[in-house]
Amino acid sequence: MATPVDPDFRARLAALNDKFAATVPGTLDKIRAALAACVAENVAAGAAPSQDALHQLHEVLHGVAGSAGTFGFAVFGQEARRIEQMVRAVLGSGEGWAPVAPEVEKLLAWAARDAKASQYD
Template identity: 70%
Template sequence: MNASTDPDFRARLAALNAKFAATVPGTMDKIAQALAACRDSDVGAAPSAAALHQLHELLHGVAGSAGTFGFATLGQEARRIEQQVRTVMKEGADWEPIPAQVERLLAWAARDASAAEYD
């Protein structure tokens, strides 16, 4: 019997998926807090390196794990935004469009983080 048809394996995987799902709201709250810290800089100024790093790390964590636990679209969108934040950090790219994208991700995840469609 291979792992995909083993009932014990499927039960363990379902339990891991449920455990990950339970962490999503808290993780989204942490991302919202990191976004708020990025916005704490002076009007028109780029966020501090520390605030950007925190936002990047949180998005990176979601991007790396969400797909494994059945949240493929969440992972893809987190990866897309994470890469933009990394470009801001490394190349000084424009920060201005990123907060709206993070807010959209947070609102979408609050509705249904496991949805296949990102709207």
């Protein structure tokens, strides 16, 4: 027997999408703060930030990567995943931090313009 279509499904999904969209500015602030913590540590030493600072950045990017696509922010989620993987590599090896900060800054600037855009530039 076929399952009846829930007539309210699309309305509920749209409401969830709107709710996610409302959280994007706060999420960008969390990414910005996590990046600032990493950069503050990195400026003096010239090496990778502490595991704690990297973990904080990884965690917020991981959250975006895991949920953004579900709510209509596919490219935002994909780019967050790509950068999350860069951070994970630094967490594992302690090396490769230099290209991460510019990539996070680019993501922040792009998402501030339109986090729902279908093109990443």
